[in-house]
Amino acid sequence: MTKIFFIGILFVSVNLSGSTKCFLCDHVQYPYACETVTTCGPDEICFIQEVVTQTGNVAFNSGCMPNTRCTNASVTYVGKRSGHSVRDSYDDITACTECCQGDYCNMKGCNAPEIPTDQRGLYCFACDNGNPENCTNVNMCQKGELCFLYTSVGKTYKSQCQTQALCDLLSHGLSKICDPVCCKTDFCNDQCRHA
Structure with a gap:
């Protein structure tokens, strides 16, 4: 019984320490302007999304997305998105969605550069x-x-x-x-x- 308990704790520790940290924002002017971060689930990676709002403004959303939705380095979705986000919207037109691996990697992407x-x-x-x-x-x-x-x-x-x-x-x-x-x-x- 003791061995099973120890293995369970080791498994949980490995999952938690391997969790990716990503920026988490909706409708920011630039990805690097995001001021909130989140820890993704074990089967999630970071994403950055460029959208055009109903008023014609370009904005960026970011957060975590399931690995299964990110089979390519760059993909485009239209409509409601899943994953951790501040809010979901049907009103935006999605111009670009990119996924990346590594902590805080979504501070850039979808043609929006990172500040050097x-x-x-x-x-x-x-x-x-x-x-x-x-x-x-x-x-x-x-x-x-x-x-x-x-x-x-x-x-x-x-x-x-x-x-x-x-x-x-x-x-x-x-x-x-x-x-x-x-x-x-x-x-x-x-x-x-x-x-």
């Missing part, structure tokens, strides 16, 4: 409480800012963009439920480093 990393700030998680690993809000920081994660009074986790100077200053004066994190790569402020 030397022309933008970092993508950082931006949440005020709860487990930092469950944060689904992201911001594109100003150039030169770092991603920051710390615990405030009352054991609340906060993640945000921060300047190097303030990051250094706040790192020394905060409650240390976990060590404050100042980091310099996209999406790096989702893990608490315990003191």
